[in-house]
Amino acid sequence: MSDSVGLAAHRYVALVAPVLDRVVRAAIQAGQDGGGAELSQRYGGMPATSFLVEMRTRLAAGGTVDGAGFAAITRYRDPIACQRALDRHVAYGMIHRRPDGGLTATERGSAFLAELYQVHAEVTEELWAGHDDRVQRSTETAGRLLTAALSPRGDEPVPSPGAFDAVAPPYEPDGTPSGVLLLNRLGTLRYHRADAHTDAWxxxxxxxxxxAELTDGSQWRAIELETDRRAAGPYTALTAEERLTFLADLAALPG
Structure with missing residues (x-):
C-alpha cells in the first residue's frame, strides 16, 4: 500500500479518529465500572475527582496545568460552571490552585491518581485480554505518534497550543502496564486533534x-477536512502499512 491509494495522512486521520475515540471511551467506562466509581466516592465523588481524571497524565507526574490549558480542556463547557467545579476540587483538598492560576494535585489528589492508575491497569488487562500483541503494537505506535506531535517538522501543520500541550507527554512511571500506556497515549492524542478542530472552526x-450546533452540511464537512489537515502531522511519521496496522489493531480491541 502507498499514500496514493487513500492513506495520505490527512485522509487517514478521518478514519482513525473515531476508532481511537471508541477505544479510549471504552477503557474509561470500564474503569468507572471496574472500581473507578468506588474509588472516586472514597475521595469525595465526582465533585472532588473529575478534573483530576481528565488531567491525570500531567497532574500525576507532579506537573502543572496552567489556566490556558484548563480553559482549552474545558472549552465546550460553561466557564463559570467549570470554575465553580474547580473550586469544589480545591475545597476537597484534591487540587491546589496557585496564585498564577496554575493547577497541581495535592498530596491527597496524587494518592487518588496513583490508585486510579492501578484501577486502569486492572480493567485494561481484563478488557483487552487475549490481545496482547495488538496492545503492544498499538502502544508502541501511539508512542511514536506522541513523539512526532511533540516535535513536529517545520513543514507540518501544527495546532495552536491548547489542551494537548496541557496534558502531554503522559506520565509513564517505570513498570506502567501496556494497557495504561495505551489508554493514556491515545487519550493524549485525542487532544491533539481536538486542538486542530478548534483552530479549524x-x-x-x-x-x-x-x-456545537453545527452537526452536518457543507460547512461542517469543510471544517472536518481542515481539522484532519491540521491534525495530520504526526501520522506522517508512519508508513502506509503501519497506519493500516494501527487502525486494524485498534478496531479489533474489545469495548
Missing amino acids: AAAGHTPASI
Whole structure:
C-alpha cells in the first residue's frame, strides 16, 4: 500500500479518529465500572475527582496545568460552571490552585491518581485480554505518534497550543502496564486533534457554542477536512502499512 491509494495522512486521520475515540471511551467506562466509581466516592465523588481524571497524565507526574490549558480542556463547557467545579476540587483538598492560576494535585489528589492508575491497569488487562500483541503494537505506535506531535517538522501543520500541550507527554512511571500506556497515549492524542478542530472552526468564524450546533452540511464537512489537515502531522511519521496496522489493531480491541 502507498499514500496514493487513500492513506495520505490527512485522509487517514478521518478514519482513525473515531476508532481511537471508541477505544479510549471504552477503557474509561470500564474503569468507572471496574472500581473507578468506588474509588472516586472514597475521595469525595465526582465533585472532588473529575478534573483530576481528565488531567491525570500531567497532574500525576507532579506537573502543572496552567489556566490556558484548563480553559482549552474545558472549552465546550460553561466557564463559570467549570470554575465553580474547580473550586469544589480545591475545597476537597484534591487540587491546589496557585496564585498564577496554575493547577497541581495535592498530596491527597496524587494518592487518588496513583490508585486510579492501578484501577486502569486492572480493567485494561481484563478488557483487552487475549490481545496482547495488538496492545503492544498499538502502544508502541501511539508512542511514536506522541513523539512526532511533540516535535513536529517545520513543514507540518501544527495546532495552536491548547489542551494537548496541557496534558502531554503522559506520565509513564517505570513498570506502567501496556494497557495504561495505551489508554493514556491515545487519550493524549485525542487532544491533539481536538486542538486542530478548534483552530479549524475558529478560522471559519465559529465559537464553542456555534460549532456545537453545527452537526452536518457543507460547512461542517469543510471544517472536518481542515481539522484532519491540521491534525495530520504526526501520522506522517508512519508508513502506509503501519497506519493500516494501527487502525486494524485498534478496531479489533474489545469495548
